Amino acid sequence: MRLGRRDFLQLLSIAAAGNFFAPGAIQAAWGSDKDPYDIPAFGNVTLLHMTDSHAQLLPVWWREPDTNIGVGSVLNQTPHLCGKWMLDYYKVNHGKRNEYSFSCLDFATLAHQYGKIGGYAHIATLVKRYRQQLGAERTLLLDGGDTWQGSATSLWTKGEDMVGAQNLLGVDDFVGHWEFTFGQKQVEYLIKNKLKANFLAQNVFSNTWQEPVFKPYHIHEISGRRIAVIGQAFPFTPIANPAYLIPDWGFGIHTENMQKMVDKCRQDEHADVVVVLSHNGADVDKKMASLVKGIDIILGGHTHDIMGPKPFQVGKTLIINSSTNGKILARFDLDVGKGQLKGWRFHYLPVFSNLIPADPQMEQYIAGVRKPYLEKLQQPLATTGSLLYRRDNFNGTFDQLLCDALRQEMDCEASFSPGFRWGYCKLPGETITMEDVMGQTAITYPQVTVNEYTGEQIKNIMEQVADNIFNPNPYYQQGGDMIRVGNIQYHFNPDEKIYHRISNLQIGGKLVQANKKYKVAGWAAMQPVEGKPVWEVFAAWLQHQKHVEVDKVNLPILNADMRNNHGIAFPKSYGL
């Protein structure tokens, strides 16, 4: 095997990361004076990346999925690795802290041991520390979007509480997805009047003139070098979220325009390094990197994946994805030469809130944001005996409760709930508060509806959603998870084509008939509809229950081939 200079540098950096997370260091860091966040300086430019915080100002519980199936070219490739497969791939040891950081294994037990992740006050401490260590002038903080949505306070302040937190944190560049669901006017208002960061998007155009709506890139001058950051908004915003909220804005991947922007940055702007701050999702980033030449680094988000602790490489492009809910702060130390990236070190840092002291200024800001709403946020609704989580390709336990609540409160035989990837966890024994319910439901189109669907329509809906996740061509993937179902049972083959993935579809244990009508409750419609907000329905049901346990989850039976898919941590739960 021949090693180029670049390969050699990469190996070095892997070794560096390896040492940082080596068994001795980790164990020593826990309760000893060895500090796991102490990283020696390297190079002349540092990029700090966080993404998809989903407005979680405070630390939360976050469990990695046990199911994240990859099909086609991404079969068994990172990030489609769950449980032990993820740890094996990254060659990190199976020590408990790595299990807690990068897998779903033994989550409820390890959570008690290691504590909550993220929290803006804890992230702020880390960011300040690195700015101080390396020099603020050589450090950029890049936020990959989905920052303004996901909590009660962000919904009630229309994203403004998060803009305040971003400004305090000192975010330099920012891209968007859920931000757009506050509507065109509010997005424009916050960007123009409140947000200090650059809001970048090379792939959003006005529907009338096909003009760029936002600044496509920003050039930062650092250490005498020119760093280009090109923004990539979530390409399918008006499809995955209601288009009526952003009627004048068209999206798309716009690979050709990305190439144009890269060339422009290099040739006209004399950029020495080109970084894409992306909300494409991991698989779309990989495909884009294979089609566009000249991108050094893609800092990815949207799919909430663990795609560290080593960058994934496509051609000469390094790609990462930095999880969600403030769990990961990624640090790229770059040695930028004239017109080229000469070397790098990469550090993928889980933000353990117990280990990092809160930044007092941010802590005070967060308390101020929450104060007017505190009573409502802390309203207890029910206790849970089960671990509640959402993130998984199919029903999570929290979604199962939500689907059951919709069905019972709306008097329906079946229910649907969207396959969102945000929504934090609750541990067994904890109390579910109104804030927790909002943490699963806080969107700007929350109305609950009851629909009379024929069996054929139900299958059609499920097949179409499935194809948005399991299409083998990443450019047809939207990055959510499979639609959540209440009292619907089915067999599922992710490798099939659209309209052939689902078979043996049943409601209440009886085969669904194509022409028969069924009453189905759901929420988050793509068109404007009338209805109660979903959090009211969910909260009322929880209050009535007082205590909840999830005994049965409406998971599909998967085809036998899936037994060996590394995106499944617990094959038994799918009848495998």
Next chain:
Amino acid sequence: MKKVQRRQFLGTSATAVAVAAVAGSSLLRAGSAIAGNVAGWPAKAFDAKTLDQAMTDSIGKTNIPVSAKVILKAPTIAENGGSVPVTIEVDSPMTADDYISTVWLFVDHNPTPLASQFNFTPACGKAYIQERIKMAKTDNVRVVAKTNKGELMASAPKEVKVTIGGCGG
């Protein structure tokens, strides 16, 4: 940003002037009385119900070699199946003795697959079109271009997915 707007506006208007009659016609239902009354209206091709028939009636053949000169841009997933933005550009000098004379756009399984036909002259300067088309369902979009010498070349078909959406990240 102003520059882009002006350039794009001039670009589209230049081609639109030359092909106004036909460009407009793509917005009409092929079978409508108004369209039928336009002299030279290729009613048969616009009324054809299958791709093969529509290609036979418009071009005279169905098997056209794909050329890298015909560039078709369309979204992978439509934001609105009722209005899918499509950009067509054919690489041609557009001189008096070498230019693109006609461009056809097909949607394989639309009720009437021929979506539009554009006629060009060298004065157009560029064989460039931006338009919006209606698509019934997930389908292939394809373009055929003809030079003044009768040479035919096609774009690679491009799949545009029309989906219910929702459930995003």
